[in-house]
Amino acid sequence: RSVTGILAVQGAFAEHAEMLDRLGSPWRLLHSANDWDDSIARVILPGGESTVQGRLLHLTGLFAPIAEHIAQGRPVLGTCAGMILLARAIENEGAADTASRGAAFAAAAHNNTAHDTTARNDTAAGDTARNDTASSGSVHRHAAHESTAYFGALDAVVRRNAYGRQLGSFETIGSFGDIHDLPLVFIRGPYVTEVGPNATVESRVDGHVVGLRQGSLLATAFHPELTDDTRVHELLLSL
Ligand code: GLN
Numbered sequence: 001r002s003v004t005g006i007l008a009v010q011g012a013f014a015e016h017a018e019m020l021d022r023l024g025s026p027w028r029l030l031h032s033a034n035d036w037d038d039s040i041a042r043v044i045l046p047g048g049e050s051t052v053q054g055r056l057l058h059l060t061g062l063f064a065p066i067a068e069h070i071a072q073g074r075p076v077l078g079t080c081a082g083m084i085l086l087a088r089a090i091e092n093e094g095a096a097d098t099a100s101r102g103a104a105f106a107a108a109a110h111n112n113t114a115h116d117t118t119a120r121n122d123t124a125a126g127d128t129a130r131n132d133t134a135s136s137g138s139v140h141r142h143a144a145h146e147s148t149a150y151f152g153a154l155d156a157v158v159r160r161n162a163y164g165r166q167l168g169s170f171e172t173i174g175s176f177g178d179i180h181d182l183p184l185v186f187i188r189g190p191y192v193t194e195v196g197p198n199a200t201v202e203s204r205v206d207g208h209v210v211g212l213r214q215g216s217l218l219a220t221a222f223h224p225e226l227t228d229d230t231r232v233h234e235l236l237l238s239l
Pocket residue numbers: 046047048049050051079080081082084160161187188189190
């Protein structure tokens with residue numbers, strides 16, 4: 001295995017490919033399940049629109065092989081929408097505080113008519129990647145302020161469009177783990193509202209958690225692929 005598979009159903013996948021070109025590392029765009037094979041060593045889930053990507057993951061047949069890849073503990077970098085796709089739970093902008101989520105989950109449990117297959121397991125965060133593959137036939141209904149989770153592997157609650165939709169784009173300098181002085185580009189990004197015990201905080205901006213690591217899962221609310229700094233991609237390649 002040596003190739004980085006870049007999810008290319010929607011969003012900013014080309015910029016990730018350019019980053020890997022700069023690092024001289026082979027990549028393949030993943031448009032459909034036909035693009036998947038055993039040469040894929042790691043996966044990048046790019047920025048874009050997570051709800052669209054989530055639907056297309058299922059339509060293209062890419063959900064299952066990527067969920068399996070995650071369940072095997074292989075490396076993934078999820079940026080922005082990609083972080084949302086990895087999260088165990090998703091809040092939408094304007095979400096009330098986390099206390100409301102219990103009610104949302106209860107509502108979800110009573111409504112099985114949604115078309116998205118789901119990856120989530122509310123109670124066993126540490127086992128989500130494994131459970132996801134096993135339970136990919138089950139469904140949850142979107143409830144107020146709460147969206148269906150996708151891979152559900154990252155032990156965190158992520159709030160979509162957390163900085164707002166209009167004014168949610170900005171740049172700053174921060175860190176990802178021991179990568180310091182890192183340019184951080186946010187485009188209607190999420191931030192993390194809850195971090196479970198399996199994930200570690202790698203980045204914070206203004207008190208908000210915007211970077212996480214869980215084993216070989218790396219997740220950023222920002223877009224390292226939109227900068228000249230290749231260090232986050234180098235970290236992915238080193239895993
Ligand atoms: N707002 C987008 C979403 O919720 C993410 C934005 C991005 O990936 N730049 O999916």
